[in-house]
Amino acid sequence: MTGTVALNGEVRRLEELRLGDFLQSFFFGAGFFETFLIEEGAPRFLERHLTRLQASLTAHEGSVRAPPAQALTPNAVRESLRQCLAADAGLGPRFTGVGKLVAGDGHLLLTFRPLPPHHEASLREGLALEHLEERGYRRGDPLARHKSVSYLRQYAHLGRGTVFANELGELCEAPNGNLFFLLDDALVTPPVEAPCLPGIIRAVLLEERRWTDKPIEERTVRREHVEHAHGCILTNSVSLALPIPRLFGRALPHSAELARSVRALVEARARLEA
């Protein structure tokens, strides 16, 4: 992570921030976060990220202390992002990387990091998903639709090729993104009730409604449904669409093409909303 951050719109250095000003988040995981792509200085889908963040804060008014309302507007975040990039020669106004917002303890903290190492290679090669974790997710869990800093369940499974399933054996999501499966008749993703995070890229795809000749749909997905899948992608705000070349021991040769095509579609949408 880089040392330049913004706190409630003000440019600061990370090393100036005191733990004591973030105790509810630190002790109790009482905060929410958003991770978003920044390309050439421009944050992607910022309005959508802030709408989701606000929805989580509103749903937890009694337990998570929201930042000042004026810090949560797209214009305020764009302006503090611009000031951070200008203030730090290591970032610069045409910075490409990852932005992160954390809301809690009455603060909005904006931080930056470079793209993951080997980002381009990982977009090509993707990630095999071989491990089904079916002991923790609960269908309809209201908390799972919020991206909270109570994130240990997901964090502990990062990089392990995990797919989370619920008590009914329905597939939910990966620790770092939503899943879309290319089936005979549609490109499908589990419903939010599975549960899964209502991902930003997921929503963009569902709004598109079609991929080539197939509908894009929310649908309950069980393991047996994906035994004849033609492809699979993982979507999140940094990778946009990551190919899944292997799923539970089966090769999915069409995932790479699916990921490329979906990424182009999402990038076009991002430019429209910029």
Place this chain on the structure above:
Amino acid sequence: MTGTVALNGEVRRLEELRLGDFLQSFFFGAGFFETFLIEEGAPRFLERHLTRLQASLTAHEGSVRAPPAQALTPNAVRESLRQCLAADAGLGPRFTGVGKLVAGDGHLLLTFRPLPPHHEASLREGLALEHLEERGYRRGDPLARHKSVSYLRQYAHLGRGTVFANELGELCEAPNGNLFFLLDDALVTPPVEAPCLPGIIRAVLLEERRWTDKPIEERTVRREHVEHAHGCILTNSVSLALPIPRLFGRALPHSAELARSVRALVEARARLEA
């Protein structure tokens, strides 16, 4: 919270601690905590708390950075506790209150706070539990047996009179403690697989095996089983045993006597282990 803390055994001021040294806990809830009672300068059940903390760290070696091993011994924690009490006139060597340990980011942080306001009155009056929350807990969830700082689910329900149940309708725990129900034939508490936290006071009671003429047992408890309960208590390391005067709309007149009696039993055990 008081301003004097210990970090890896060294006395510090809370305001000196930097957020940047606790980023895995802050961003991802990747840490574990223990809350324990301090009476007249003596920490209660410290060995048991440290054993549980170590078990959680061992189970998450790949994702949570443990403190130095030498900071996690009972002697080391007793010594840093002693130094903190001596260093802060507001605490003093005969401090009675609550200690908290947080392990994560390669650190062990020890903090202090006074007993909750109206502590004695709340031990007498207890807490009505009227709300059954049955949408989030999952039977056998391996993460639920660890007291992690990914604590938002519990934190959001504090003070709301909530009992969590799993997908099979089995009662699990309250957000701030384990539950024991006085039934016709036994004093029973849900099994860890329900899931519930393997609470320290819960373990002390299960080791006792008997309360008056009744066995103390782990047993699956459904809502219909408690419709004829005679009493109920909530156990945790600060209150030891809190009476539940009302449970799902029914008065439980024997809860107060049960809580008093259990508290005396736990206090005797605490003195033996001091």
